[in-house]
Amino acid sequence: MQQFKESMLKLIIETSTNLPSDVRVAVTKARLAEEIGNRSSLALDTIAENIVMAQEEESPICQDTGMPTFHIHVPVGANQIVMKKQILEAITEATKVGKLRPNSVDSLTGENSGNNLGPGTPVIHFDQWERDDVEVKLILKGGGCENKNIQYALPTELEGLGKAGRDLDGIRKCILHAVYQAQGQGCSAGFIGVGIGGDRTSGYTLAKEQLFRRVDDVNPIPDLAKLEDYIMETANHLGVGTMGFGGKVSLLGCKVGVMNRLPASFYVSVAYNCWAYRRLGVVLDAQTGAIKEWQYKETVDAIDTTKRESKGEGARTVVLQAPISEAQIRDLKVGDVVILNGEMHTGRDAFHKYMIEPEHNTPVDLNGGVIYHCGPVMLQDDSGEWHVKAAGPTTSSREEPYQADIIKKFGLRAVIGKGGMGPKTLKGLQEHGAVYLNAIGGAAQYYARCVKKVKGVDLMEFGVPEAMWHLDVEGFAAIVTMDSHGNSLHADVEAESLNKLSDFAAKVF
Ligand SMILES: O=C(O)C[C@H](O)C(=O)O
Ligand code: SF4
Structure with missing residues (x-):
C-alpha cells in the first residue's frame, strides 16, 4: 500500500476542484431549462464559469470544502489502521496546499485545529467486501x-x-x-x-x-x-x-x-x-494502493460556459466604489446588479458575535464600508503575503440576530452574503440606509479572481475562515436582494413558493 496516501491526496484534490460528470450534466440541464436572462440563469452562468475555473486552476470549487467523509470498502484482512493514518496525513497535506479549507473547529473553545483534524473530523466508514480491490468514495459536503x-x-x-x-x-x-x-x-x-x-x-x-x-x-x-x-x-x-x-x-x-x-x-x-456536489471515488489496487479507476467521471467532462443573452432589457447595473454614500444606497432597488470596487472586509459568525459587545471595536474604520460574509481559503507565501485561493459567500441568516445592530454600530452601507436575511435586518437596512447584496454561493473561484490584493488581516485568533480579512476588489458582482426601502426578494420568493407548495397538498400516492 505504498501509494495509498498519494492516491488519497489525489482523490481529495480532485474532489475539491473538479465536479463529477453526472453533476455537470445536471447543471447543464438546469441552464437549458432556466429562462434566459432571469436572475437564476445569470447565477447559473456564474456557477458554470466557476466550475471551469476551479478545474483549470485546480482550486476549490467552493471555499467551504466541507466535512471530508470517506466510505471505504476493503478486502477481508486489509489493514484499516494504516489506511486511516494515511488518510489523516493526506488531509493535512491537502489543507497545507490550499485544496481544503481548515474546517475543524473545537465546539467549546472555537479554536480551529488548522489542519482539518480533530475529534470527529474527518469521517471515515469502513466496510469489508469479498472483492480484491479497495474502493474509496469521498464526499465534501459544506x-x-x-x-x-x-x-x-x-x-x-x-x-x-x-x-x-x-x-x-x-x-x-x-x-x-x-x-x-x-x-x-x-x-x-x-x-x-x-x-x-x-x-x-x-x-x-x-x-x-x-x-x-x-x-x-x-x-x-x-x-x-x-x-x-x-x-x-x-x-x-x-x-x-x-x-x-x-x-x-x-x-x-x-x-x-x-x-x-x-x-x-x-x-x-x-x-x-x-x-457544488463534490463527490468522487477511486478503485485501488489492494497491494500497491495505486488508483486503477475513477468513479463518477465516466461521461463528458466539459461544461458549456457560453452566456445566453437575454432579449429583454435585463437588470440595471450600478458600479460602486467603496466607501459608499447613503445617497448611492438609497438609489438601489431589489434586482439591481452591483459591481463593487475598492475595499471590503470579511466578517462572519465569530466576528458578529464578538463585535456586538459594546466594548469591542473593529480595527479599521467601517463607515460607508462593506462587510462580506465569507470564510475564504487563504495561503501565505514565503514573503508573508496572503493570497486568496477561494472566496465565495457564506449563509447570511446566521448573522440575523446581530446584523442590524452591527450596521448601526459601524455605519456599514453594504452587507454581502447569500441566502438572504430576515425582517430585523430588513428594518435595519431601511433605518440606517444600507443594502444586502446576494453573491452567488459556491462561486469561490469567480470571486477569488475579483480580489486584487489582500491588504491585511485582523482577529486571526478566530482561525482563517473566521478572521477579518481586508480585501481590495475589482468587478465584484452581486445582486441587490434586500434594499433600503423595505423590499426583500427572499421574503417574496419564500411566500410565492409556499403558495405553490400548497398546490401539492392533495393525495398523490
Ligand atoms: O462556510 C462557508 O464558507 C459556507 C457555508 O458552506 C455556507 O453555505 O454557509
Ligand atoms: S457555500 Fe454553498 S456551495 Fe459552498 S458548501 Fe456552502 S452550501 Fe455548498
Missing part, C-alpha cells in the same frame, strides 16, 4: 447545505401541505417541504438524499448514503423510482430557483432509500446537498 438537512417524524403537520401520515404520500409531502424550506440558503438548486425509516441516526446515514448514488440512476424499488420522478417534476414547480432567486429549477437530483423502523418511529430524513 456546512451551509448541511444546515438545511431536515428530519421529519410522521405523522406531522406541514406548512402548505397539511397532514402528512405514515405512508408514501406522507413521505412525498416531507420531501417537497424539505426542498421548500431550504430556499436559497443551501445554494440551490440542490441534490437531496432521503432516508425513510431507521432511527434518528441511521435515518440520516441512509439519507447521506443516497448522495453516493449517480444522479441518473434508477431506483430498483418501483415505488421509490416513481416517488423520485414525481419529486423531480414537482419540486421544480416550487419556484425557489438558483440561490433562491426564483426560477424554474429548484432541484437537480432526488434519491430515496428505505430501511425498517421501530413501530413507534417513522422518520423521513433529508440530506440537502448544494449544487
Whole structure:
C-alpha cells in the first residue's frame, strides 16, 4: 500500500476542484431549462464559469470544502489502521496546499485545529467486501447545505401541505417541504438524499448514503423510482430557483432509500446537498494502493460556459466604489446588479458575535464600508503575503440576530452574503440606509479572481475562515436582494413558493 496516501491526496484534490460528470450534466440541464436572462440563469452562468475555473486552476470549487467523509470498502484482512493514518496525513497535506479549507473547529473553545483534524473530523466508514480491490468514495459536503438537512417524524403537520401520515404520500409531502424550506440558503438548486425509516441516526446515514448514488440512476424499488420522478417534476414547480432567486429549477437530483423502523418511529430524513456536489471515488489496487479507476467521471467532462443573452432589457447595473454614500444606497432597488470596487472586509459568525459587545471595536474604520460574509481559503507565501485561493459567500441568516445592530454600530452601507436575511435586518437596512447584496454561493473561484490584493488581516485568533480579512476588489458582482426601502426578494420568493407548495397538498400516492 505504498501509494495509498498519494492516491488519497489525489482523490481529495480532485474532489475539491473538479465536479463529477453526472453533476455537470445536471447543471447543464438546469441552464437549458432556466429562462434566459432571469436572475437564476445569470447565477447559473456564474456557477458554470466557476466550475471551469476551479478545474483549470485546480482550486476549490467552493471555499467551504466541507466535512471530508470517506466510505471505504476493503478486502477481508486489509489493514484499516494504516489506511486511516494515511488518510489523516493526506488531509493535512491537502489543507497545507490550499485544496481544503481548515474546517475543524473545537465546539467549546472555537479554536480551529488548522489542519482539518480533530475529534470527529474527518469521517471515515469502513466496510469489508469479498472483492480484491479497495474502493474509496469521498464526499465534501459544506456546512451551509448541511444546515438545511431536515428530519421529519410522521405523522406531522406541514406548512402548505397539511397532514402528512405514515405512508408514501406522507413521505412525498416531507420531501417537497424539505426542498421548500431550504430556499436559497443551501445554494440551490440542490441534490437531496432521503432516508425513510431507521432511527434518528441511521435515518440520516441512509439519507447521506443516497448522495453516493449517480444522479441518473434508477431506483430498483418501483415505488421509490416513481416517488423520485414525481419529486423531480414537482419540486421544480416550487419556484425557489438558483440561490433562491426564483426560477424554474429548484432541484437537480432526488434519491430515496428505505430501511425498517421501530413501530413507534417513522422518520423521513433529508440530506440537502448544494449544487457544488463534490463527490468522487477511486478503485485501488489492494497491494500497491495505486488508483486503477475513477468513479463518477465516466461521461463528458466539459461544461458549456457560453452566456445566453437575454432579449429583454435585463437588470440595471450600478458600479460602486467603496466607501459608499447613503445617497448611492438609497438609489438601489431589489434586482439591481452591483459591481463593487475598492475595499471590503470579511466578517462572519465569530466576528458578529464578538463585535456586538459594546466594548469591542473593529480595527479599521467601517463607515460607508462593506462587510462580506465569507470564510475564504487563504495561503501565505514565503514573503508573508496572503493570497486568496477561494472566496465565495457564506449563509447570511446566521448573522440575523446581530446584523442590524452591527450596521448601526459601524455605519456599514453594504452587507454581502447569500441566502438572504430576515425582517430585523430588513428594518435595519431601511433605518440606517444600507443594502444586502446576494453573491452567488459556491462561486469561490469567480470571486477569488475579483480580489486584487489582500491588504491585511485582523482577529486571526478566530482561525482563517473566521478572521477579518481586508480585501481590495475589482468587478465584484452581486445582486441587490434586500434594499433600503423595505423590499426583500427572499421574503417574496419564500411566500410565492409556499403558495405553490400548497398546490401539492392533495393525495398523490
Ligand atoms: O462556510 C462557508 O464558507 C459556507 C457555508 O458552506 C455556507 O453555505 O454557509
Ligand atoms: S457555500 Fe454553498 S456551495 Fe459552498 S458548501 Fe456552502 S452550501 Fe455548498
